[in-house]
Amino acid sequence: MSQTIPTITPNGGVLPLDEIPRLPVQDFREFLIRRVRSGGRVVALFAAPYAVPNRIRDHAWGAAPHENDQARLFAVLADGKPPTLLVASSVVGGEYSSITPECPQVHMFEREIAEQFGITPLGHPWLKPVRFQPPCPGREGLSRHESGGKALPAASSFFSVEGEEVHEVAVGPVHAGIIEPGHFRFQCHGETVFHLEIALGFQHRGVERAVIGGPNNRTPLLMETLAGDTTIGHATAYAQAIEALCGCTPSPRARMIRAIALELERIANHVGDLGALANDIGFLPPAAYFGRLRGDFLNLTAALCGNRFGRGLVRPGGVRFDLEPDRVSSMLGAFRLAMEDVHQVGPLLWKSHLVTDRFNGTGVVSREQAVELGLVGLAARACGLERDVRREFASGFYADAQAPCHTWPTGDVFARAHVRWLEIEQSAQFIENHLQRLSDGATPVPLGALAPSSCAISLVEGWRGEICHVAITDTQSRLSRYKIVDPSFHNWTGLALALRGQQISDFPLCNKSFNLSYCGHDL
Amino acid sequence: MIRVLRTRLGQGRRTVAYPAEAPALPDRFVGRLAVDSARCLPGCRDCAEVCPTDAISPRSEEIQTRVDLGRCVFCAECIRACPEAAVTATRDHRMAARRREDLLVGDESLRLAEALDARLKKLLGRSLKLRQVSAGGCNACEADVNVLNTVVFDLGRFGIQFVASPRHADGLLITGPVTHNMDLALRKTYEAVPEPRIVIAVGACAISGGPYEGHPEVLNGATAVVPVDLYVPGCPPHPYTILDGLLRLIGRIDTPRR
Secondary structure (H helix, E strand, O other): OOOOOOEEEOOOEEEEHHHOOEOOHHHHHHHHHHHHHOOOEEEEEEEEEEOOOOOOOOOOEOEOOOOOOEEEEEEEEEEOOOOEEEEEEEEEOOEEEOOHHHOHHHHHHHHHHHHHHOOEEEOOOOOOOOOOOOOOOOOOOOHHHHHHHOOOHHHOOOOOOOOOOEEEEEEOOOOOOOOOOOEEEEEEEOOEEEEEEEEOOOOOOOHHHHOOOOOOOOHHHHHHOOOHHHHHHHHHHHHHHHHHHHOOOOOHHHHHHHHHHHHHHHHHHHHHHHHHHHHHOOOHHHHHHHHHHHHHHHHHHHHHHOOOOOOOOEEOOEEOOOOOHHHHHHHHHHHHHHHHHHHHHHHHHHOOHHHHHHHOOOOOOOHHHHHHHOOOHHHHHOOOOOOOHHHHOOOHHHHOOOOOOOOOOOOOHHHHHHHHHHHHHHHHHHHHHHHOOOOOOOOOOOOOOOOOOEEEEEEEEOOOOEEEEEEEEOOOOOEEEEEEEOHHHHHHHHHHHHOOOOEHHHHHHHHHHHOOOHHHHHO | OHHHHHHHHHHOOOOOOOOOOOOOOOOOOOOOEEEOHHHOOOOOOHHHHHOOOOOEEOOOOOOOOEEEOOOOOOOOHHHHHOOOOOEEEOOOOOOOEOOHHHHEEOOOOOOOOOOOOHHHHHHHOOOEEEEEEEOOOOOHHHHHHHHHHOOOOOHHHHOEEEOOOHHHOOEEEEEOOOEHHHHHHHHHHHHHOOOOOEEEEEOHHHHHOHHHOOOOOEOOOHHHOOOOOEEEOOOOOOHHHHHHHHHHHOOOOOOOOO
């Protein structure tokens, strides 16, 4: 390995592109493998267009590439104890030796790089498109070769198991419930699932491509709709990235309001998920009550900003709505009533034999698998891993507030349900503590110009887990690459593994216990 | 069992009296936009410049100021930007329409949805089964459609139900801008619904493409693939907006014919 030490950045930090080490690809590969073996975790791995130096031309996704143009791979790693963020890069041509065989957690990232930029990770064990999206112009991505040009995720090649009594079950993209589209291909022996392959991309709407050249009026909307149920999470990650590039810090009051909205979002989704889990085992009373209560928490977000999902609340520079004392007291009143009901309904779940019987031991992901796959957020904490951005890379208001990290060791449906319950309590405490003690500060602060040729890294612990946004600017201070990693991108493989050896009829329950985002994955 | 019963008593009755009683909406709720072109300053384009989805066209010599509720995401940036309060937000949640052009709001308010024709109303008015298809939706519209099934809205009391198969359905409720990758699946689902069938487009994405309008990865809404019978604006629409639209469609709320 060369002497170059990868650059360390804080969450919400900004680095000039020139200061990010450009390792030879072999060293880059070794760096990733070595760090992950010694306990590191890949937060993001992606490619960006890279024009040969000394050529005065803007290089961005969308600009026609020059024949000498290459791509630059960027890796963001969480490494050490307490963890720090490491950034390294490498300039590559059309191919390089795949990292996946020695570091499985990058398998989706490498498929994405191949799809978007046509760079082949040689020796990747399962190289197929992630989203069936059009490649970066001028480059030949993977999608074109799959399904004869008709890029439909469900029509691609699947890993299959052969044998006399083995059969295949295909589900989706259109499902029975009111949920988003995805395709699930099960290899079964009787009722038992040998293997599940998840094919997504149906929701691909070109967000990463569309923000190139921005930011503009529409950029915040695209960020808020990356995953509608994580509006606050993604909008905060975006705001933090832009604020880093502008060198501005929002007021303590704005950071506090963002944190309160983020915790409200977490409670609403966790409560809704507990209801949906109850529904999937046919236990209808808690399903009905939690289903209603989810709406009560969404209405609290609407009391804050007018929209149940928090649209329009978070913007770079601060928040668009303030909390006056009257509003605080009416919100607090409604919040306490809703939490009383949550506490009344909770024991229905936790003291029911039906729940114990169906949740315990179903859909187990082991701690080792979670580490190897690089699971994040709730799914990782349910495998006993202390992974939480609010604690590991505290930024915004969390930098001033010590957040506990709740875990459960069993890795099953019960663990994922129970960690939700613990986090509801934790978030409720947070809101109780802070809603009445808002700091001062004008909202929002004016933004300056974006720093040119820079890279900002922003992490937020959304309700599903770690949201990572990486914003890269060109020489004209426009966004030349914007990488979004929704927690679902890491965690879908966790769901696939949870199904191994399970009854196929347990799929809805396992799926709901992860409740991953299709649109957040598909971008 | 005792615990279940005790909780049941504790939780009480939670279903709203809608449509008999007006819904309680938060004070910051942005409902249907209202326009008064007479207040517009000549040549002023402040509203159009801040609009993220090109939903507003300012007054010119030929036309009045108009807001396209089918593109609007109700961010209220135009209202903040307007120096003369020519664009304002009402707190009216009702804005579903039967025709795309009815969503263009000028000095006259929009034309709310009328009921299905007599034949369809007789067939579907008391029992409407819908299949929901998300085609690139961000899960916000989907969530606020789903919420109609909770005890709060109790959609079933109006005879409306979401079913698991298009074969069991009378129509589709579509969300999302319709991505290229969902084009085929949406077509097949539509074809699987027995005739006569209806289509409801919920949210700015399904009506016009919304925030994704113009992206080469999407088809700018449901009309690119199927004929649409009801448009429900919003990003996402409030559950009451969706419910109001559904009830108007089946004739449970009367819209006077113009």
